[in-house]
Amino acid sequence: MLENENFSEITTAGKRLHMQGDCENCFGLCCVALPYAASTDFANDKDAGQPCTNLQTDFRCGVHTQLRQIGFRGCTVYDCFGAGQKVSQITYGGTDWRKAPETAKQMFEVFPLMRQLHELLWYLTEALTLPSTDEIHGELSTLVAETERLTNLDPDSLITLDVAAHRAAVNVLLLRASELVREAALREYVIPKGRRKAYGRGADLIGAKLKGADLRASNLRGAYLIAADLRGADLRKADLIGADLRDTDLRGADLSDSLFLTQFQVNAAKGDKHTKLPAYLTPPAHFSSE
Template identity: 55%
Template sequence: MSEQTRHAAHADLQADCGNCFGLCCVALPFARSADFAADKAAGTPCGNLQEDFRCTIHERLRESGYTGCTVFDCFGAGQKVSQVTFKGRSWRAEPDSACTMYEVFPVVRQLHELLRYAAEALDLAAARPVHRDLRRAYDRLDALTRDTAEALLAADVPALRAEVNALLLRASELARAAVPGRKKNHRGADLLGARLRGAKLRGASMRGACLIAADLSGADLRDADLIGADLRDADLAGADLTGAIFLTQAQLNAARGDRATRIPAVLQRPRHWTV
């Protein structure tokens, strides 16, 4: 199965703003900063949100001072909460449900993030030894995301995350074991502003690493595990991320790259990257 085919198979784990009630624009807070042009409290609609739940500046978020919006991904939780949990009834139409909807959204967002990673792990042929346990975990999480708001709010998300993360770690180890040579371990490393130009990081563990403003230009990141790595303002010009494991669109959107940057086929080259 090709990367493109796998990507299409998990379309429900991608944001579908047209079927969402603008939940990320209402439920979540943000503060005036380099990422946001204004302050907004949780549960208060963003000033750019229209009555039809569309954003008036969606096509020019970065230019308008809302870079933070471009690096957020609900992994499809928005439409799940809007259309499944609350059965298509918006917070505008039923104000009494608003507070509960805002509380449920971040819970489902975390569950969908776990589903997204589990789905990718299930696509890794080398991780076959843990596929059965991954499938069971995936099915339980998926069923929970379709349960009632009460059940979702009662869920022990940290425990679920710990359970799934153990499986994801094993899947990553199995996949990267096939990469030739010695693999570097930068798990959780503080590499803020690090000079890693041209670094040989193929098959490396970069799980949870802080790579803010790091120079990774020309680096070989093929088959590296990038789950949770902070790539904000990292320079990926000319870097090769082919086959990178657990890399998300939000991570790419937060980084800087160019036409020479090689990325997994299932992800899109950010519009703000230099040509």
């Protein structure tokens, strides 16, 4: 069983490990709590609260090694940021929904809320490691502590929590962190602002032809980069928080120093052995075959 550790005392590497999915300690929550519809990502429909037909009695996936081949690509790009094991082993004390069916409905409602909180912890933890954010370290640390406190609430309190309001407060500080880092990067790279195209949050770049583009220190927050061609592009210090990278071609692209990049974004993209990622992310298996 996982221990309820003091998040503020864990090293950065330990915090990131704390926010990575651990299926061994989870009750298959993503395979039950979340709905999906037949599409290019899923082979069939499934309602929220309905166990996936591939979920086994030990909470393992029976087709884990074949997911992409049989039409469940969506499963391979999902990341709970460690919310699954937190809900399973701490919020519900290791008692699963099969043994205590009366907890199932509430547990499935708590899980996506916990995932949001853990995602915020991921971003806040990264912001604390970024150069040029020293002036807001105190505020960032305060929000890390508050977010971790919220993750330790009992199930009833989590259900009534206004996660959207907390996310909005966190986003204000994350945006400030991004601005500080990107402004410093523009000076470091000696790139006049006038030479850089401004995209802005939520930019529609679906299918955009950006091969070899210099996107250093760009604001691509929430950008729709679905199926965009970013082969060989330079995305160092680019803010990618919330960017949709489904089928984005990142072959040969440099994301080694990108801001707020997550594993599930990378998993959804296309890449190869020349794609440069931050050291704390893992190249997906399909990168080696594309």
